[in-house]
Amino acid sequence: MFQAAVHLVARALLAIALLTSQSLGASEAPQPKGSLVIIGGALRSDNAAVWERMVQLAGGKGARIAVFASASANPDKAGKALVERFNHYGAKAFFVPVATHLAGTDYQAAADDPALAASVRSASGAFFAGGDQGRITRALRRADGSNTRMLDALWEMYRRGGLIAGTSAGAAIMSSTMFGHPKTVLATLKLGLDDGKEITPGLGFIGEDVFIDQHLLVRGRFARMVPAMLKKGYKIGLGVDENTAIVVGPNREVEVIGYRGALLVDLSKAVAQYGPLHVSNVRLSYLDNGDRFSLASQSFTPSPDKAENRIDPAKPYYREPLFSADILGNSTVVDLMARLIDSDQPEAIGLSFDSAHGIQPDLGFEFKLTRTGESVGYMSALTEQYSVYKLRLDIRPIVVQRPLYQYRQADTVAASASDASRADAAR
Structure with missing residues (x-):
């Protein structure tokens, strides 16, 4: 009887331990000690500010950076070019052969290969190339949605203090939700988004609370961020332009570096109506090169060259509609x-x-x-x-009134004459 009671108590304690572990979840896991570099796409090889920052955050000269070209249609070619580029800036990069389109390989077996996972776990950084972001998630997650050994290794490296970086598709995977294969921006505003196809799960390195989009200004994508964020309940979104990066440190401070900047979309006070996109009270901010934004305190810090040059509303430069x-x-x-x-x-x-x-x-x-x-x-x-x-x-x-009519000078003259006649009659 005594042994049976002890056994029951032990089983109960084990059950409690398992329930406690499950209730913590990924969202309550220890805050990663590493950094993110999220690039809006079209990163030029001569953008030294971004390349050098990635190498620095991965540990400096000689840093071992794992290159994933999983999103590319030609992973072998893209991977080799990226390894060469990182090494040009002082790293010791290596190609990770985990990609759905890599000829002669079984990407599922490679993603669960213990030796490959160990090589990434022991690295100090990882970089994801552009292409199709769905290929990245397909390569790094099993068919049932669970993490492969490779994805677990990436998380361990990031939590330990390593770098996770990516451009274009490699930026899209940074949030827990990403665009898959959506319609055009304008069609998205009209028809909304299909969850599970047009928006799909990302890898979530930046956390559950921030939505990421890329190629933002060049392609006018800021507008499609709003319906996606509304659908999934995001309050904060960051859209990064081409040849530009946002650096997110372990303190959750965002810094913009590169050619242009990033748009911050804040829906914390927004009110939306059903149907085609109809939303009010969105807050929109543009962070330029060198600017900082704290995700923790929601505060902005302009770059040093702007700090002493705040715009005076009493002395406006532009004076027309x-x-x-x-x-x-x-x-x-x-x-x-x-x-x-x-x-x-x-x-x-x-x-x-x-x-x-x-x-x-x-x-x-x-x-x-x-x-x-x-x-x-x-x-x-x-x-x-x-x-x-x-x-x-x-x-x-x-x-929008259809058809669009051609402007005719005669119509304007006739309208003016009619207005004058009515004015005379009123006198």
């Missing part, structure tokens, strides 16, 4: 934000609509940017580039 007929154009939204923060205008309007042959051609969208009491801007004394924090953004669907 601000409008764009194509808010999704290359860098248009940032240009409009910069002009608004240094303007005598309270708001700026941008439109987006499709051709007559597009999806729902009569449906377009108005994007209204507004300065608020929280809005602040800085301009670099060296480059005249702006940083813009906390503009309000409202997006609403609008009707």
